[in-house]
Amino acid sequence: MRNRQTRRDFLASLGAMALAPRHMEPELILHNANILTVDVRNPRAQAVAIAGERILAVGSNSELQAAGAARTKKIDLGGKTVVPGFIDAHTHPAYAGMRHLRWVDCDLRSIALIQDAIRQRATNTPPGEWIVGFKYDDTKTSDGGRLRREDVDAAAPRHPVFIEHRGGHTAYVNSLALERAGVKEELADPPGGQFDRDPATHRLTGGLRERATEPFWKVIPFQLTRDERRQAVKLISKMMVQTGVTSVHDAEATPEDLLAYQDAHESGDSLFRVYCFIQYQFLDRMMAAGVRSGLGDEWVRVGGIKLVCDGSISERTARLSKPYVGRPDDFGILVHDEMEIYEQARRAHEAGWQVGTHANGDVAIDITLRSYERIQREMPRHDPRFRVEHCTVVSPQLIERIAKLGAIPTPFSTYVYYHGEKMREYGAERLGWMFAVRSFLDAGIRVTQASDYPPGPFEPMMALQSSVTRTDSKGNVWGPKQKVTVEEALRVGTLHGAYASFEESLKGSIEPGKLADLVVLGQDPMQVDPMTIIQIPVERTMVGGKWVFEG
Protein backbone atom coordinates (compact mmCIF):
# COMPACT_ATOMS: atom_id res chain seq x y z
CA MET A 1 0.00 0.00 0.00
CA ARG A 2 2.85 2.35 0.86
CA ASN A 3 4.38 2.05 -2.60
CA ARG A 4 1.09 2.81 -4.23
CA GLN A 5 0.64 5.90 -2.09
CA THR A 6 4.12 7.12 -2.95
CA ARG A 7 3.52 6.68 -6.66
CA ARG A 8 0.25 8.56 -6.43
CA ASP A 9 1.95 11.46 -4.64
CA PHE A 10 4.67 11.51 -7.25
CA LEU A 11 2.14 11.64 -10.05
CA ALA A 12 0.13 14.34 -8.34
CA SER A 13 3.21 16.53 -8.05
CA LEU A 14 4.15 15.78 -11.65
CA GLY A 15 0.65 16.78 -12.72
CA ALA A 16 0.86 20.08 -10.86
CA MET A 17 4.26 20.84 -12.32
CA ALA A 18 3.00 20.09 -15.76
CA LEU A 19 0.80 23.15 -15.74
CA ALA A 20 3.82 25.43 -15.61
CA PRO A 21 6.58 23.27 -17.01
CA ARG A 22 9.34 25.78 -17.58
CA HIS A 23 12.09 23.17 -17.35
CA MET A 24 10.08 20.33 -18.94
CA GLU A 25 9.82 20.81 -22.66
CA PRO A 26 7.17 18.96 -24.58
CA GLU A 27 8.62 16.77 -27.32
CA LEU A 28 5.32 16.53 -29.09
CA ILE A 29 2.12 18.54 -29.21
CA LEU A 30 -1.00 17.16 -30.83
CA HIS A 31 -3.27 20.09 -31.60
CA ASN A 32 -6.41 21.02 -33.47
CA ALA A 33 -8.03 17.89 -32.13
CA ASN A 34 -11.35 16.92 -30.56
CA ILE A 35 -10.03 15.32 -27.38
CA LEU A 36 -12.43 13.31 -25.23
CA THR A 37 -10.24 13.15 -22.14
CA VAL A 38 -12.38 11.00 -19.77
CA ASP A 39 -11.18 13.45 -17.09
CA VAL A 40 -14.26 14.82 -15.28
CA ARG A 41 -12.51 18.07 -14.39
CA ASN A 42 -11.59 18.78 -17.98
CA PRO A 43 -13.69 16.59 -20.28
CA ARG A 44 -12.89 18.28 -23.61
CA ALA A 45 -9.66 19.69 -24.99
CA GLN A 46 -8.05 20.66 -28.28
CA ALA A 47 -4.41 19.91 -27.62
CA VAL A 48 -2.16 17.63 -25.62
CA ALA A 49 1.57 18.05 -24.92
CA ILE A 50 3.73 15.00 -24.40
CA ALA A 51 7.23 14.58 -22.95
CA GLY A 52 8.80 11.14 -22.95
CA GLU A 53 6.21 8.57 -21.97
CA ARG A 54 3.93 11.02 -20.22
CA ILE A 55 1.33 13.67 -20.82
CA LEU A 56 2.63 17.06 -19.81
CA ALA A 57 -0.35 19.31 -20.39
CA VAL A 58 -3.87 19.22 -21.81
CA GLY A 59 -5.75 22.31 -22.94
CA SER A 60 -6.85 24.57 -25.76
CA ASN A 61 -4.82 25.17 -28.91
CA SER A 62 -3.73 28.60 -27.72
CA GLU A 63 -2.83 27.46 -24.18
CA LEU A 64 -0.56 24.74 -25.48
CA GLN A 65 0.88 26.81 -28.29
CA ALA A 66 2.67 28.74 -25.57
CA ALA A 67 4.02 25.58 -23.97
CA GLY A 68 5.87 24.51 -27.12
CA ALA A 69 9.61 25.02 -27.47
CA ALA A 70 11.64 25.36 -30.64
CA ARG A 71 12.36 21.65 -30.78
CA THR A 72 8.80 20.59 -30.08
CA LYS A 73 7.25 18.53 -32.86
CA LYS A 74 3.70 19.58 -33.63
CA ILE A 75 1.04 17.50 -35.31
CA ASP A 76 -2.14 19.14 -36.57
CA LEU A 77 -4.85 16.49 -36.23
CA GLY A 78 -7.29 18.44 -38.41
CA GLY A 79 -10.18 18.15 -35.96
CA LYS A 80 -9.86 14.37 -35.53
CA THR A 81 -11.11 12.78 -32.32
CA VAL A 82 -8.64 11.58 -29.68
CA VAL A 83 -9.58 9.23 -26.83
CA PRO A 84 -7.51 7.52 -24.12
CA GLY A 85 -6.07 4.13 -25.10
CA PHE A 86 -8.54 1.32 -24.47
CA ILE A 87 -7.95 -1.18 -21.68
CA ASP A 88 -9.17 -4.70 -22.32
CA ALA A 89 -9.67 -5.86 -18.75
CA HIS A 90 -10.12 -9.55 -19.47
CA THR A 91 -8.46 -11.18 -22.42
CA HIS A 92 -5.99 -13.97 -23.20
CA PRO A 93 -3.33 -12.41 -25.42
CA ALA A 94 -0.39 -14.80 -24.99
CA TYR A 95 -2.72 -17.80 -25.30
CA ALA A 96 -4.34 -16.32 -28.41
CA GLY A 97 -1.00 -15.30 -29.93
CA MET A 98 0.36 -18.82 -29.57
CA ARG A 99 -2.72 -20.22 -31.26
CA HIS A 100 -2.49 -17.73 -34.12
CA LEU A 101 1.15 -18.70 -34.51
CA ARG A 102 0.72 -22.48 -34.55
CA TRP A 103 -2.86 -23.68 -34.91
CA VAL A 104 -5.53 -23.84 -37.60
CA ASP A 105 -7.83 -20.82 -37.45
CA CYS A 106 -11.33 -22.35 -37.66
CA ASP A 107 -13.23 -19.04 -37.62
CA LEU A 108 -14.91 -20.19 -40.85
CA ARG A 109 -18.51 -20.13 -41.95
CA SER A 110 -19.19 -23.77 -42.88
CA ILE A 111 -18.21 -27.24 -41.72
CA ALA A 112 -17.00 -27.89 -45.27
CA LEU A 113 -14.59 -24.93 -45.04
CA ILE A 114 -13.35 -26.16 -41.66
CA GLN A 115 -12.79 -29.61 -43.16
CA ASP A 116 -10.82 -27.99 -46.01
CA ALA A 117 -8.64 -26.13 -43.50
CA ILE A 118 -7.96 -29.37 -41.55
CA ARG A 119 -7.28 -31.28 -44.80
CA GLN A 120 -4.85 -28.58 -45.88
CA ARG A 121 -2.96 -28.76 -42.58
CA ALA A 122 -2.96 -32.58 -42.78
CA THR A 123 -1.05 -32.48 -46.07
CA ASN A 124 1.79 -30.61 -44.29
CA THR A 125 1.71 -32.68 -41.10
CA PRO A 126 3.23 -36.17 -40.78
CA PRO A 127 0.50 -38.80 -40.22
CA GLY A 128 -0.02 -39.58 -36.54
CA GLU A 129 0.88 -36.06 -35.39
CA TRP A 130 -1.74 -33.84 -33.79
CA ILE A 131 -3.64 -31.21 -35.70
CA VAL A 132 -5.15 -28.58 -33.43
CA GLY A 133 -7.64 -25.91 -34.43
CA PHE A 134 -9.18 -22.96 -32.59
CA LYS A 135 -11.95 -20.34 -32.91
CA TYR A 136 -14.50 -22.88 -34.20
CA ASP A 137 -18.00 -21.61 -33.41
CA ASP A 138 -20.95 -24.00 -33.70
CA THR A 139 -23.40 -21.14 -34.24
CA LYS A 140 -21.53 -19.47 -37.08
CA THR A 141 -21.50 -22.27 -39.67
CA SER A 142 -24.08 -22.14 -42.48
CA ASP A 143 -24.35 -25.93 -42.80
CA GLY A 144 -25.37 -26.03 -39.18
CA GLY A 145 -24.97 -28.18 -36.12
CA ARG A 146 -21.90 -29.09 -34.16
CA LEU A 147 -18.80 -30.67 -35.65
CA ARG A 148 -19.04 -34.44 -35.33
CA ARG A 149 -16.20 -36.90 -35.15
CA GLU A 150 -17.20 -38.26 -38.58
CA ASP A 151 -16.77 -34.76 -40.09
CA VAL A 152 -13.26 -34.55 -38.67
CA ASP A 153 -12.42 -38.20 -39.50
CA ALA A 154 -13.34 -37.51 -43.12
CA ALA A 155 -10.92 -34.55 -43.27
CA ALA A 156 -7.99 -36.17 -41.46
CA PRO A 157 -8.39 -39.91 -40.85
CA ARG A 158 -4.69 -40.46 -40.13
CA HIS A 159 -4.15 -37.57 -37.69
CA PRO A 160 -5.52 -37.08 -34.18
CA VAL A 161 -7.48 -33.82 -34.42
CA PHE A 162 -8.63 -31.50 -31.62
CA ILE A 163 -10.70 -28.46 -32.58
CA GLU A 164 -11.23 -25.95 -29.80
CA HIS A 165 -14.41 -23.88 -29.66
CA ARG A 166 -13.72 -20.16 -29.73
CA GLY A 167 -15.04 -20.00 -26.18
CA GLY A 168 -12.31 -22.40 -25.03
CA HIS A 169 -14.55 -24.48 -22.76
CA THR A 170 -15.57 -27.13 -25.30
CA ALA A 171 -13.78 -29.01 -28.06
CA TYR A 172 -14.47 -31.41 -30.91
CA VAL A 173 -12.23 -34.36 -31.70
CA ASN A 174 -11.98 -37.21 -34.16
CA SER A 175 -11.76 -40.96 -33.56
CA LEU A 176 -7.98 -41.12 -33.49
CA ALA A 177 -7.89 -38.32 -30.89
CA LEU A 178 -10.34 -40.22 -28.66
CA GLU A 179 -8.10 -43.28 -28.97
CA ARG A 180 -4.93 -41.33 -28.14
CA ALA A 181 -6.51 -39.78 -25.05
CA GLY A 182 -7.78 -43.17 -23.88
CA VAL A 183 -11.42 -42.06 -24.02
CA LYS A 184 -13.44 -45.22 -24.70
CA GLU A 185 -17.16 -45.57 -25.36
CA GLU A 186 -17.85 -46.96 -21.89
CA LEU A 187 -15.95 -44.22 -20.00
CA ALA A 188 -18.12 -42.23 -17.55
CA ASP A 189 -18.20 -38.42 -17.61
CA PRO A 190 -15.52 -36.84 -15.42
CA PRO A 191 -16.56 -34.50 -12.55
CA GLY A 192 -17.18 -31.03 -14.00
CA GLY A 193 -17.21 -32.30 -17.57
CA GLN A 194 -19.18 -34.19 -20.19
CA PHE A 195 -18.49 -36.35 -23.23
CA ASP A 196 -21.23 -35.65 -25.77
CA ARG A 197 -23.15 -38.72 -26.94
CA ASP A 198 -25.56 -39.33 -29.77
CA PRO A 199 -29.03 -39.40 -28.13
CA ALA A 200 -30.13 -42.39 -30.26
CA THR A 201 -27.05 -44.62 -30.26
CA HIS A 202 -25.30 -43.31 -27.11
CA ARG A 203 -22.06 -43.33 -29.08
CA LEU A 204 -19.44 -40.61 -28.43
CA THR A 205 -19.88 -37.77 -30.94
CA GLY A 206 -16.44 -36.28 -30.34
CA GLY A 207 -17.86 -33.27 -28.46
CA LEU A 208 -16.16 -32.52 -25.12
CA ARG A 209 -17.44 -30.11 -22.48
CA GLU A 210 -15.42 -28.37 -19.76
CA ARG A 211 -13.18 -30.82 -17.88
CA ALA A 212 -13.78 -33.60 -20.42
CA THR A 213 -11.04 -31.90 -22.46
CA GLU A 214 -8.41 -32.60 -19.75
CA PRO A 215 -7.34 -36.10 -20.97
CA PHE A 216 -6.59 -34.51 -24.36
CA TRP A 217 -4.48 -31.66 -23.03
CA LYS A 218 -2.31 -34.31 -21.35
CA VAL A 219 -1.40 -35.90 -24.68
CA ILE A 220 -1.39 -32.96 -27.11
CA PRO A 221 2.18 -31.73 -27.39
CA PHE A 222 2.01 -27.95 -27.19
CA GLN A 223 5.55 -27.05 -26.37
CA LEU A 224 6.63 -23.71 -27.71
CA THR A 225 10.15 -22.45 -27.43
CA ARG A 226 10.79 -19.33 -25.41
CA ASP A 227 11.41 -17.45 -28.64
CA GLU A 228 8.11 -18.64 -30.14
CA ARG A 229 6.30 -17.39 -27.05
CA ARG A 230 7.90 -13.99 -27.50
CA GLN A 231 6.82 -14.00 -31.16
CA ALA A 232 3.28 -14.89 -30.11
CA VAL A 233 3.12 -11.78 -27.90
CA LYS A 234 4.54 -9.69 -30.73
CA LEU A 235 1.87 -10.97 -33.12
CA ILE A 236 -1.11 -10.45 -30.82
CA SER A 237 0.04 -7.05 -29.54
CA LYS A 238 0.30 -5.85 -33.14
CA MET A 239 -3.22 -7.13 -33.85
CA MET A 240 -4.64 -5.43 -30.77
CA VAL A 241 -3.01 -1.99 -30.92
CA GLN A 242 -4.32 -1.59 -34.47
CA THR A 243 -7.81 -1.50 -33.00
CA GLY A 244 -6.99 1.02 -30.24
CA VAL A 245 -6.22 -1.34 -27.36
CA THR A 246 -3.18 -0.06 -25.45
CA SER A 247 -3.39 -2.14 -22.24
CA VAL A 248 -4.53 -5.68 -21.60
CA HIS A 249 -5.27 -7.68 -18.51
CA ASP A 250 -4.21 -11.23 -19.25
CA ALA A 251 -6.94 -13.08 -17.39
CA GLU A 252 -5.22 -16.40 -16.83
CA ALA A 253 -1.52 -16.60 -17.53
CA THR A 254 1.10 -19.20 -16.72
CA PRO A 255 4.54 -18.20 -15.43
CA GLU A 256 5.80 -18.93 -18.98
CA ASP A 257 3.31 -16.41 -20.39
CA LEU A 258 4.53 -13.83 -17.88
CA LEU A 259 8.06 -14.49 -19.07
CA ALA A 260 6.94 -14.13 -22.70
CA TYR A 261 5.50 -10.68 -21.95
CA GLN A 262 8.76 -9.66 -20.30
CA ASP A 263 10.84 -11.02 -23.19
CA ALA A 264 8.66 -9.33 -25.80
CA HIS A 265 8.78 -6.03 -23.94
CA GLU A 266 12.54 -6.19 -23.53
CA SER A 267 13.11 -6.93 -27.21
CA GLY A 268 10.82 -4.05 -28.17
CA ASP A 269 8.29 -6.42 -29.76
CA SER A 270 5.41 -5.98 -27.35
CA LEU A 271 3.38 -2.92 -28.19
CA PHE A 272 0.90 -2.93 -25.30
CA ARG A 273 0.94 -2.88 -21.50
CA VAL A 274 0.05 -6.04 -19.61
CA TYR A 275 -1.47 -6.65 -16.18
CA CYS A 276 -1.03 -10.37 -15.83
CA PHE A 277 -3.38 -12.61 -13.81
CA ILE A 278 -1.80 -15.93 -12.87
CA GLN A 279 -3.66 -19.26 -12.85
CA TYR A 280 -4.37 -20.51 -9.35
CA GLN A 281 -2.39 -23.71 -9.88
CA PHE A 282 0.79 -21.60 -10.01
CA LEU A 283 0.17 -19.72 -6.76
CA ASP A 284 2.70 -21.83 -4.87
CA ARG A 285 5.40 -21.17 -7.46
CA MET A 286 4.74 -17.44 -7.32
CA MET A 287 4.61 -17.36 -3.51
CA ALA A 288 7.84 -19.31 -3.29
CA ALA A 289 9.48 -16.59 -5.35
CA GLY A 290 8.04 -13.86 -3.10
CA VAL A 291 5.84 -12.48 -5.85
CA ARG A 292 2.40 -10.94 -5.46
CA SER A 293 0.03 -8.58 -7.27
CA GLY A 294 1.53 -5.24 -8.26
CA LEU A 295 5.12 -6.36 -8.87
CA GLY A 296 6.53 -5.07 -12.15
CA ASP A 297 6.23 -1.76 -13.91
CA GLU A 298 3.74 0.03 -16.13
CA TRP A 299 4.62 -2.29 -19.06
CA VAL A 300 4.45 -5.73 -17.49
CA ARG A 301 2.88 -6.07 -14.07
CA VAL A 302 1.83 -9.10 -12.02
CA GLY A 303 -1.94 -9.04 -11.66
CA GLY A 304 -4.17 -11.16 -9.47
CA ILE A 305 -4.75 -14.87 -9.02
CA LYS A 306 -7.38 -16.32 -11.32
CA LEU A 307 -9.93 -18.89 -10.15
CA VAL A 308 -12.66 -20.57 -12.18
CA CYS A 309 -16.15 -21.33 -10.86
CA ASP A 310 -18.39 -22.25 -13.80
CA GLY A 311 -18.77 -22.70 -17.56
CA SER A 312 -19.02 -20.39 -20.53
CA ILE A 313 -21.61 -18.02 -21.98
CA SER A 314 -20.74 -18.45 -25.66
CA GLU A 315 -20.74 -22.24 -25.33
CA ARG A 316 -23.84 -22.20 -23.09
CA THR A 317 -22.33 -24.07 -20.12
CA ALA A 318 -22.58 -21.22 -17.53
CA ARG A 319 -24.24 -22.34 -14.27
CA LEU A 320 -27.69 -20.78 -14.06
CA SER A 321 -30.46 -20.79 -11.45
CA LYS A 322 -33.05 -21.30 -14.22
CA PRO A 323 -32.42 -23.69 -17.13
CA TYR A 324 -31.41 -22.78 -20.65
CA VAL A 325 -34.29 -21.97 -23.00
CA GLY A 326 -35.36 -25.15 -24.80
CA ARG A 327 -33.35 -27.44 -22.47
CA PRO A 328 -35.39 -27.71 -19.27
CA ASP A 329 -32.89 -30.03 -17.53
CA ASP A 330 -29.74 -28.08 -18.46
CA PHE A 331 -28.58 -25.61 -15.78
CA GLY A 332 -24.96 -25.52 -16.99
CA ILE A 333 -21.81 -26.71 -15.26
CA LEU A 334 -20.10 -25.79 -12.00
CA VAL A 335 -16.38 -26.41 -12.49
CA HIS A 336 -15.35 -25.83 -8.86
CA ASP A 337 -17.67 -25.86 -5.86
CA GLU A 338 -18.04 -23.23 -3.15
CA MET A 339 -15.58 -24.81 -0.73
CA GLU A 340 -12.86 -24.91 -3.39
CA ILE A 341 -13.49 -21.31 -4.46
CA TYR A 342 -13.47 -20.09 -0.88
CA GLU A 343 -10.27 -21.94 0.05
CA GLN A 344 -8.41 -20.92 -3.09
CA ALA A 345 -9.49 -17.29 -2.84
CA ARG A 346 -8.63 -17.17 0.85
CA ARG A 347 -5.11 -18.51 0.28
CA ALA A 348 -4.43 -15.96 -2.44
CA HIS A 349 -5.99 -13.09 -0.46
CA GLU A 350 -4.00 -14.01 2.64
CA ALA A 351 -0.79 -13.91 0.59
CA GLY A 352 -1.59 -10.36 -0.55
CA TRP A 353 -2.96 -11.12 -3.99
CA GLN A 354 -5.86 -9.55 -5.79
CA VAL A 355 -8.35 -12.31 -6.66
CA GLY A 356 -10.39 -12.69 -9.85
CA THR A 357 -12.90 -15.53 -10.20
CA HIS A 358 -14.50 -16.59 -13.46
CA ALA A 359 -18.23 -16.60 -12.71
CA ASN A 360 -20.75 -16.30 -15.55
CA GLY A 361 -24.03 -17.71 -14.30
CA ASP A 362 -25.97 -16.24 -11.37
CA VAL A 363 -25.32 -19.39 -9.30
CA ALA A 364 -21.57 -19.06 -9.80
CA ILE A 365 -21.64 -15.31 -9.08
CA ASP A 366 -23.52 -15.95 -5.84
CA ILE A 367 -20.91 -18.54 -4.79
CA THR A 368 -18.04 -16.22 -5.68
CA LEU A 369 -19.50 -13.25 -3.81
CA ARG A 370 -20.26 -15.37 -0.74
CA SER A 371 -16.65 -16.55 -0.73
CA TYR A 372 -15.33 -12.99 -1.02
CA GLU A 373 -17.74 -11.71 1.65
CA ARG A 374 -16.61 -14.42 4.04
CA ILE A 375 -12.92 -13.76 3.35
CA GLN A 376 -13.35 -10.03 3.95
CA ARG A 377 -15.10 -10.81 7.25
CA GLU A 378 -12.39 -13.22 8.34
CA MET A 379 -9.37 -11.23 7.18
CA PRO A 380 -10.43 -7.76 6.14
CA ARG A 381 -8.14 -5.92 3.77
CA HIS A 382 -8.48 -2.30 2.75
CA ASP A 383 -9.44 -1.95 -0.91
CA PRO A 384 -8.89 -5.54 -2.13
CA ARG A 385 -10.67 -4.85 -5.47
CA PHE A 386 -12.01 -8.38 -5.75
CA ARG A 387 -12.93 -9.12 -9.33
CA VAL A 388 -15.82 -11.15 -10.68
CA GLU A 389 -14.60 -12.19 -14.10
CA HIS A 390 -17.41 -11.93 -16.68
CA CYS A 391 -20.13 -11.57 -14.04
CA THR A 392 -22.65 -12.11 -16.80
CA VAL A 393 -26.06 -13.09 -15.40
CA VAL A 394 -26.92 -10.89 -12.42
CA SER A 395 -29.91 -9.73 -10.40
CA PRO A 396 -30.63 -6.62 -8.29
CA GLN A 397 -29.56 -8.57 -5.17
CA LEU A 398 -26.24 -9.66 -6.69
CA ILE A 399 -25.56 -6.11 -7.89
CA GLU A 400 -26.17 -4.78 -4.40
CA ARG A 401 -23.65 -7.24 -2.97
CA ILE A 402 -21.07 -6.39 -5.65
CA ALA A 403 -21.45 -2.68 -4.84
CA LYS A 404 -21.16 -3.31 -1.10
CA LEU A 405 -17.96 -5.32 -1.56
CA GLY A 406 -16.52 -2.75 -3.97
CA ALA A 407 -15.94 -5.66 -6.36
CA ILE A 408 -15.25 -5.23 -10.06
CA PRO A 409 -17.22 -7.04 -12.78
CA THR A 410 -15.60 -7.55 -16.21
CA PRO A 411 -18.55 -8.42 -18.48
CA PHE A 412 -18.15 -9.30 -22.17
CA SER A 413 -18.33 -6.07 -24.14
CA THR A 414 -18.76 -7.45 -27.67
CA TYR A 415 -21.10 -10.38 -27.04
CA VAL A 416 -24.42 -8.67 -27.70
CA TYR A 417 -23.19 -7.51 -31.09
CA TYR A 418 -21.13 -10.56 -32.07
CA HIS A 419 -22.75 -13.54 -30.35
CA GLY A 420 -26.40 -12.51 -30.87
CA GLU A 421 -27.48 -15.92 -32.17
CA LYS A 422 -26.51 -17.54 -28.84
CA MET A 423 -28.64 -15.13 -26.85
CA ARG A 424 -31.86 -17.03 -27.67
CA GLU A 425 -30.72 -19.84 -25.38
CA TYR A 426 -30.74 -17.36 -22.50
CA GLY A 427 -34.02 -15.71 -23.48
CA ALA A 428 -35.11 -12.08 -23.62
CA GLU A 429 -36.04 -11.85 -19.94
CA ARG A 430 -32.66 -13.07 -18.68
CA LEU A 431 -30.88 -10.83 -21.22
CA GLY A 432 -32.28 -7.86 -19.31
CA TRP A 433 -29.81 -8.81 -16.57
CA MET A 434 -26.85 -9.94 -18.68
CA PHE A 435 -23.77 -7.78 -19.43
CA ALA A 436 -25.58 -5.39 -17.11
CA VAL A 437 -23.39 -2.33 -17.61
CA ARG A 438 -26.23 0.17 -17.04
CA SER A 439 -27.19 -1.42 -13.72
CA PHE A 440 -23.55 -1.66 -12.60
CA LEU A 441 -22.94 2.02 -13.34
CA ASP A 442 -26.18 3.06 -11.63
CA ALA A 443 -25.02 1.17 -8.52
CA GLY A 444 -21.68 3.02 -8.57
CA ILE A 445 -19.73 -0.09 -9.62
CA ARG A 446 -16.60 0.40 -11.72
CA VAL A 447 -17.44 -2.12 -14.43
CA THR A 448 -14.79 -2.61 -17.15
CA GLN A 449 -14.61 -3.33 -20.87
CA ALA A 450 -13.48 -6.85 -21.74
CA SER A 451 -13.32 -9.07 -24.81
CA ASP A 452 -12.12 -12.40 -23.38
CA TYR A 453 -10.47 -12.84 -26.81
CA PRO A 454 -10.46 -15.42 -28.40
CA PRO A 455 -14.08 -15.97 -27.26
CA GLY A 456 -15.12 -12.40 -28.09
CA PRO A 457 -13.71 -9.98 -30.67
CA PHE A 458 -11.50 -7.33 -29.06
CA GLU A 459 -12.18 -4.30 -31.28
CA PRO A 460 -13.08 -1.42 -28.92
CA MET A 461 -15.35 0.18 -31.52
CA MET A 462 -17.43 -3.02 -31.56
CA ALA A 463 -17.51 -2.92 -27.76
CA LEU A 464 -18.78 0.67 -27.78
CA GLN A 465 -21.48 -0.07 -30.34
CA SER A 466 -22.54 -3.25 -28.56
CA SER A 467 -22.85 -1.53 -25.16
CA VAL A 468 -24.56 1.57 -26.52
CA THR A 469 -27.08 -0.14 -28.84
CA ARG A 470 -27.50 -3.62 -27.24
CA THR A 471 -28.16 -4.71 -30.82
CA ASP A 472 -26.62 -7.71 -32.55
CA SER A 473 -25.15 -7.75 -36.05
CA LYS A 474 -28.50 -8.89 -37.48
CA GLY A 475 -30.49 -6.10 -35.84
CA ASN A 476 -31.96 -8.00 -32.85
CA VAL A 477 -32.05 -6.00 -29.61
CA TRP A 478 -31.05 -7.83 -26.41
CA GLY A 479 -31.65 -6.32 -22.96
CA PRO A 480 -32.30 -2.70 -24.07
CA LYS A 481 -32.55 -1.52 -20.44
CA GLN A 482 -28.83 -2.07 -20.12
CA LYS A 483 -27.92 0.50 -22.82
CA VAL A 484 -25.33 3.10 -21.82
CA THR A 485 -24.23 6.34 -23.47
CA VAL A 486 -21.10 6.58 -25.61
CA GLU A 487 -19.54 8.73 -22.90
CA GLU A 488 -20.21 6.06 -20.28
CA ALA A 489 -18.97 3.24 -22.52
CA LEU A 490 -15.78 5.22 -23.14
CA ARG A 491 -15.15 5.61 -19.40
CA VAL A 492 -15.83 1.90 -18.87
CA GLY A 493 -13.33 1.06 -21.63
CA THR A 494 -10.55 3.28 -20.29
CA LEU A 495 -10.52 4.64 -16.73
CA HIS A 496 -12.41 1.75 -15.18
CA GLY A 497 -9.96 -0.73 -16.70
CA ALA A 498 -7.12 1.22 -15.08
CA TYR A 499 -8.92 1.10 -11.73
CA ALA A 500 -9.33 -2.67 -12.01
CA SER A 501 -5.52 -3.03 -11.97
CA PHE A 502 -4.90 -0.31 -9.29
CA GLU A 503 -3.48 1.94 -12.03
CA GLU A 504 -6.07 4.71 -12.23
CA SER A 505 -3.46 7.29 -11.24
CA LEU A 506 -1.21 6.14 -14.11
CA LYS A 507 -3.54 5.82 -17.09
CA GLY A 508 -7.11 5.58 -18.35
CA SER A 509 -7.62 9.28 -19.10
CA ILE A 510 -5.85 12.06 -20.92
CA GLU A 511 -4.57 14.26 -18.13
CA PRO A 512 -1.23 15.73 -17.06
CA GLY A 513 1.12 13.26 -15.40
CA LYS A 514 -0.48 10.17 -16.89
CA LEU A 515 1.04 7.86 -19.45
CA ALA A 516 0.65 9.09 -23.02
CA ASP A 517 -1.57 6.23 -24.24
CA LEU A 518 -4.13 7.47 -26.73
CA VAL A 519 -6.01 6.70 -29.93
CA VAL A 520 -6.82 8.93 -32.92
CA LEU A 521 -10.21 8.08 -34.44
CA GLY A 522 -11.47 8.96 -37.92
CA GLN A 523 -14.82 10.10 -36.48
CA ASP A 524 -16.29 11.12 -33.14
CA PRO A 525 -18.27 8.19 -31.66
CA MET A 526 -20.54 10.72 -29.92
CA GLN A 527 -21.49 12.29 -33.23
CA VAL A 528 -22.11 9.31 -35.53
CA ASP A 529 -25.22 7.09 -35.71
CA PRO A 530 -24.59 4.59 -32.85
CA MET A 531 -25.31 1.72 -35.27
CA THR A 532 -22.20 2.75 -37.26
CA ILE A 533 -19.66 3.17 -34.43
CA ILE A 534 -18.07 -0.12 -35.49
CA GLN A 535 -17.10 1.48 -38.81
CA ILE A 536 -15.10 4.30 -37.22
CA PRO A 537 -11.52 3.88 -38.39
CA VAL A 538 -8.74 3.75 -35.82
CA GLU A 539 -6.13 5.94 -37.48
CA ARG A 540 -3.30 5.95 -34.99
CA THR A 541 -2.49 4.43 -31.62
CA MET A 542 0.07 5.83 -29.18
CA VAL A 543 1.51 3.96 -26.21
CA GLY A 544 3.92 5.73 -23.87
CA GLY A 545 4.39 8.69 -26.21
CA LYS A 546 5.25 6.53 -29.25
CA TRP A 547 3.05 5.74 -32.22
CA VAL A 548 2.66 1.96 -32.25
CA PHE A 549 0.18 1.99 -35.09
CA GLU A 550 -0.34 4.47 -37.91
CA GLY A 551 -2.99 3.41 -40.42
Ligand SMILES: [Zn+2]
Ligand atom coordinates in the same frame (compact mmCIF):
# COMPACT_ATOMS: atom_id res chain seq x y z
ZN1 LIG B 1 -11.35 -15.57 -20.00
